[in-house]
Amino acid sequence: MTDRLRIGLIGAGQHGRYLSPFLREAGEVELVAAADPSEEARGRAVRECGYGSAYAGYAEMLAREALDAVLVAAPHHLLAPACQAALARGCHVFVEKPMALNAAEGRQVVAAAEAAGKTLMVGYCLRFNQVRLALKRLVDEGTLGEISAVVCGKGSKPWPGWLQRPDLGGGQMMFLGSHLIDQVFWLLGKPAEQVYAEMTLAATGVDETSAFTVRLAGGIRAEFLVSQAVGVGYDFVEVYGQGGRARAEWPSMLLTVHSSLVPAYQNPATIRVLGDSHKPMYVAELAEFLAAVREGRAAAVDGKEAVRALAVIDAVFASARAGQPIALGQG
Numbered sequence: 001m002t003d004r005l006r007i008g009l010i011g012a013g014q015h016g017r018y019l020s021p022f023l024r025e026a027g028e029v030e031l032v033a034a035a036d037p038s039e040e041a042r043g044r045a046v047r048e049c050g051y052g053s054a055y056a057g058y059a060e061m062l063a064r065e066a067l068d069a070v071l072v073a074a075p076h077h078l079l080a081p082a083c084q085a086a087l088a089r090g091c092h093v094f095v096e097k098p099m100a101l102n103a104a105e106g107r108q109v110v111a112a113a114e115a116a117g118k119t120l121m122v123g124y125c126l127r128f129n130q131v132r133l134a135l136k137r138l139v140d141e142g143t144l145g146e147i148s149a150v151v152c153g154k155g156s157k158p159w160p161g162w163l164q165r166p167d168l169g170g171g172q173m174m175f176l177g178s179h180l181i182d183q184v185f186w187l188l189g190k191p192a193e194q195v196y197a198e199m200t201l202a203a204t205g206v207d208e209t210s211a212f213t214v215r216l217a218g219g220i221r222a223e224f225l226v227s228q229a230v231g232v233g234y235d236f237v238e239v240y241g242q243g244g245r246a247r248a249e250w251p252s253m254l255l256t257v258h259s260s261l262v263p264a265y266q267n268p269a270t271i272r273v274l275g276d277s278h279k280p281m282y283v284a285e286l287a288e289f290l291a292a293v294r295e296g297r298a299a300a301v302d303g304k305e306a307v308r309a310l311a312v313i314d315a316v317f318a319s320a321r322a323g324q325p326i327a328l329g330q331g
C-alpha cells in the first residue's frame, strides 16, 4: 500500500460526489477513478471532485486501476454486487447503507469481505453525529436509568427517481428507515427479538409509511414511524428509562433531557449541540474507514451490523404482509 490510499468511486451521483471531498479531509488519499453509466455524473466526478479518470462500468474500472479502496454509492440494487466485485479485486470497501437488498444478500457481502480479508464499512453516518453521540453518552452513563422504551421517526416528502422503483431497492424503509434501525441498535446494544408492522404503499409500489414496533432483548420496546408522506424532513430518537427521558433531533441538533436521577436535569432542559449538523459526521465516518484500512482492522460499522438492520427491514415487510408479529432468529 502506498502512502496515499488509492480510491475508486462506484456511483458518482449526489451522495458519491458529496462524500468525495470529505475523503481528502479524512486522510491521505488519491481519488483515482470514478465509475458511473451516466456521462454527466462521471464527468462531474472528474471536474468537481478531482477523480483522475472515469469509466462507464465499474468492472472495467476495477480491472484497469490499482485501487486500495472503493466507495460504493449506487442505487440500492447495485450495492451488494458492486461490493462483491470490489472485494474480489482485493479492495477495501466503504458502502452506503443499506449495503444490500435484504439480509440474505447482506450475508453474502459479509462472507465476501471475510474471504478477501478486507475491511468492509457501512455508511451509517448518524453514529458519528454529535447530537446522537450526546444521546448515547446519556444512555451509557445511566442518566436515564434502566432503559424501557424508545420512540423514533425519520422521513420526508416522496423521493424521485429510482427511490420510487421497488425493483431497484427504492422505498423509505431502505433509504431512511435503515438509518433509524441502526441508530436504535447502536444506542441500546440489544438484539431484536420480534417485529410487528403496518405499512402503506405508495402508488409506485414502494413503501410510503411504515409504523412498527421492534421488541429488543430485555423487553425494551422501540416504536418507529418511517414515512415519505410528510411535507418536511424529520429525524428524532427519544429514549425512555426508569430515571427519565432524552430526545435527540437531527438536523436541528436539539437535545432534550429530563431525569429524576441527575439534579441538573430535574426539569426538562433543551440544548442545541453546536457545530455543523452534516459535514463533521461524514468526515468522521470516512476517517474511521481510512484508519481501519491502514490499521488492518474491522471498522466501527461493519457489514454484520448492516445485516442486523436488513433483517429488521425484511421482518417489517413480512409482518405488514402477514398482519402478524414476526420473530427474529439469531444473527
Ligand SMILES: NC(=O)c1ccc[n+]([C@@H]2O[C@H](COP(=O)([O-])OP(=O)(O)OC[C@H]3O[C@@H](n4cnc5c(N)ncnc54)[C@H](O)[C@@H]3O)[C@@H](O)[C@H]2O)c1
Residues within 6 Å of the ligand: 010, 011, 012, 013, 014, 015, 016, 035, 036, 037, 038, 041, 057, 058, 072, 073, 074, 075, 076, 078, 079, 096, 097, 098, 123, 124, 125, 161, 162, 174, 175
Ligand atoms: N448516508 C447518507 O447520508 C446518504 C445520503 C444520500 C444517499 N445515501 C446513499 O447513497 C447511495 C446513492 O444514493 P444517491 O442519493 O447518491 O443516488 P443518486 O441517484 O444521486 O446516485 C446514484 C448514482 O449511481 C449511478 N449508477 C447507476 N448504475 C450504476 C452502475 N451500474 N455502476 C455505477 N454507478 C451506477 C447513477 O447513474 C447515479 O449517478 C444509496 O445507497 C443511498 O442510500 C446515503
